[in-house]
Amino acid sequence: MKMVRLLTGIIFLSVMGSCLEEDMSGCDAGNGEGLLIHFAYTNEKGIDEFSSRIDKVDLFVFDEGGYYLSNHSYNARKLTEFQGADNLNLEPGTYHIICWGNVYGNDILPELSEGMMPHIAKITYTETAQGGDSLYYAPRKNTTTMNDLPLYQVTVPEKGKEEVTLDFMTAYYGLNVYVKGLRDYIGSYNQNPYIEVTGLPENYDFHLRLGEYTQSFSRITQSINIDGQNYAHSAFLTRYIEEENPVRIHVIRSTTQEIAHTVNLQEILRANNYYLKIGEYADINVYIEFLSDGSVEVSLKITGWNNTGVSPGY
Numbered sequence: 001m002k003m004v005r006l007l008t009g010i011i012f013l014s015v016m017g018s019c020l021e022e023d024m025s026g027c028d029a030g031n032g033e034g035l036l037i038h039f040a041y042t043n044e045k046g047i048d049e050f051s052s053r054i055d056k057v058d059l060f061v062f063d064e065g066g067y068y069l070s071n072h073s074y075n076a077r078k079l080t081e082f083q084g085a086d087n088l089n090l091e092p093g094t095y096h097i098i099c100w101g102n103v104y105g106n107d108i109l110p111e112l113s114e115g116m117m118p119h120i121a122k123i124t125y126t127e128t129a130q131g132g133d134s135l136y137y138a139p140r141k142n143t144t145t146m147n148d149l150p151l152y153q154v155t156v157p158e159k160g161k162e163e164v165t166l167d168f169m170t171a172y173y174g175l176n177v178y179v180k181g182l183r184d185y186i187g188s189y190n191q192n193p194y195i196e197v198t199g200l201p202e203n204y205d206f207h208l209r210l211g212e213y214t215q216s217f218s219r220i221t222q223s224i225n226i227d228g229q230n231y232a233h234s235a236f237l238t239r240y241i242e243e244e245n246p247v248r249i250h251v252i253r254s255t256t257q258e259i260a261h262t263v264n265l266q267e268i269l270r271a272n273n274y275y276l277k278i279g280e281y282a283d284i285n286v287y288i289e290f291l292s293d294g295s296v297e298v299s300l301k302i303t304g305w306n307n308t309g310v311s312p313g314y
Helices: 002-020 076-081 265-271
Strands: 034-040 057-063 068-074 093-101 122-125 136-138 152-156 161-167 173-180 194-201 203-205 214-220 222-226 229-238 248-252 259-264 283-290 296-303
Touching (some): 173 248, 194 229, 248 283, 259 265, 265 283
Parallel strands (some): 173 283
Antiparallel strands (some): 057 093, 093 136, 093 152, 173 229, 222 229, 248 259, 283 296
16 A cells, blocks of 8 residues: 555656646646636737737736736746736636736836726836837727727636636837938948937826827937848837827938938828728838938838738828
């Protein structure tokens, strides 16, 4: 009998060994009772791309009335072990869940106090940021406006386990500025310009609504060759940009710090009959060419929404 018990113990330890180590990938996540949340990012073809897009999640729990209770963070290692959240230690009842994905060095989450509501909490840029993080948000919002986003409701049962899937959405745009033909010499060397973007939305609340404050970013361009053409290029990650927006793109000479040209983003979007969407990542590509006769041509190409682009002149 002692030998049988010993063998049984050895078999049990070998099966459960991975659960005794730091790496919990061999464990059955979500054992027991309570709430089990699976994370997902579903593309337009219905394929889950979460693991290739998101490697950090901050999860916030609000009570039935929408008041803050707790938050939980999941890094890349934890998400590799289990793509979701369990063991939130919630009593039976109704709760609301909000998640942010990929909040790193350029964005900062607030320190919520007990009882705070989602519309009060703001995610903002850090003081030194010159662009945002590749932000994601859950629950996914299936509407074209930002004013009717409901809180995601879950129920922790008295007995058994509630198992749900929380689908994420993108919460950022890429803004790329390409400059060609600007002459700004020091001696025999042409200097790359700076790009300053003003009027960008500064923050989101926890309903994913844009705040009233704006942010400016400034970056030196880098030389890049596209199809044999040389450009000076700067890239920014931004919040959503609404159709009516105060965003201006300034091309600034490095030698004098003077503005060589300004693009009104709202005007160029309207001129191209393009309407901004939310919930889908897009690259807004603005091409600014300084011609030899002193004129400036601006064109727009937007990619990422259903893999289509539009690029007429402006």
